[in-house]
Amino acid sequence: MLENVNEKCAVVGIFGHKEASKLAYFSLHALQHRGQEAAGISSSDGEKLHTIKKRGLVMRVFDEAKLNTLSGTSAIGHTRYSTAGDDSILDAQPVFARYDLGEMAIVHNGNLTNAEEVRNALIEKGAIFQTFMDTENLIHLIAKSEQKKLIDRIIDAVQRIEGAFSLVFLSRTKMFAMRDRHGFRPLSLGRLPNGGYIVASETCAFDLVGAEFIRDVAPGELLIFEKDKTPISVKVFEPTPKHCIFEYVYFARPDSKVFGQSVYQTRKDMGKELARIKPIEADVVIPVPDGGVPSAIGYAQESGIPYEMGIMRNHYIGRTFIEPTQEMRDLKVKMKLSPMTDIIKGKRVIVIDDSIVRGTTSRRIIRMLKEAGASEVHMRVSSPPTTDPCFYGVDTPNKENLIAANMSTQEICDYIEADSLAYLDEASLLRSVNAEGDNYCTACFTGKYII
Ligand code: SF4
Incomplete structure (x- = not known):
């Protein structure tokens, strides 16, 4: 379970559908796991x-009456995660602006x-500037560009920026979707059931609105949506894929397809690899819910050790504003996760998690399992040690707060009070995601940043 690591946002665009803002709303629901701090939708009725x-x-931002005011056949939407203190509504998206060619709204993931x-x-x-968002740079670059047409201004603007961006732009009559040349963050294209198109950060949004997956927006590609036309594709950059491998480790919803894979x-498969390279004798395999569930199933299938739900997660707690004492922090983990004593008592337990960031949550979980009577607790992690922060759209702690940047695996094992600890290695992770050449970013495990 990742502590203090968050995807910064999700984007969606709907084009050519009479209920565009409602479909954007449902899509944002499906993408809520990528950002819970703020949500927004811009629609166009052709004039405004x-x-x-x-x-x-x-769910709290929108209701039927509000959605009815977002009229028109195209809409873009955003869910945002923001760091503590950075809570201005100005920093929510879409970013909207009036400029010499008319009106424009932008949503950005990355x-x-x-x-x-x-x-x-x-x-x-x-x-x-009105906000602290890097997305506002784009508005200014587009507004100041000397090109005559919006499409040329967008191309002009994206050529001046670097980094990770999956973007959707909305003008009065058109929609544009664009991915950076490395395709760090996902963005897929689908067809809506009654005509029209959808682009979204993850395909779980397609399933909710009944859309059919067409393909991913390619790295470096700009798609232009115009009334009664199939989307036009423009190759703005030569693609050099570096997909974020953490999407598979933790961020994306398990029912999504990202970068072409379930x-x-x-x-x-990561769990199966983990069982092959880091086996240990035990009575039961349990996941840290929800992130560790698929890997634990894979580990159990490969090792032949029974899989059980040894920890229950309470889905109904949000943020808890409690005193930051040690006792209260332990209680907070117990509010979220509780052990199934009958499954754990007297057993040698393998507990699978997707990653360890600070190590504090892992230690509380292992203590909890031992208090519930586990005779041994072996921690297996379905990704390599997280040693470096991300600069491409994921909010990770600084290096000094990443436990694996400061301790050896044995030291972490001692700190989290496990009987053994082992991680998936980079080569096995790359095998699990069917990497081709170096088409994945693994910088938070390797420190090898490409930008
Ligand atoms: S550094 Fe890590 S989280 Fe950031 S894009 Fe690369 S793989 Fe993803």
């Missing part, structure tokens, strides 16, 4: 753009690595 965005879960440089250059030329099956 309408935007609603607010802090909170998708992180621009040259954002500060671009922003400073724009400020020097007189631009005034997330559930890939996680199961």
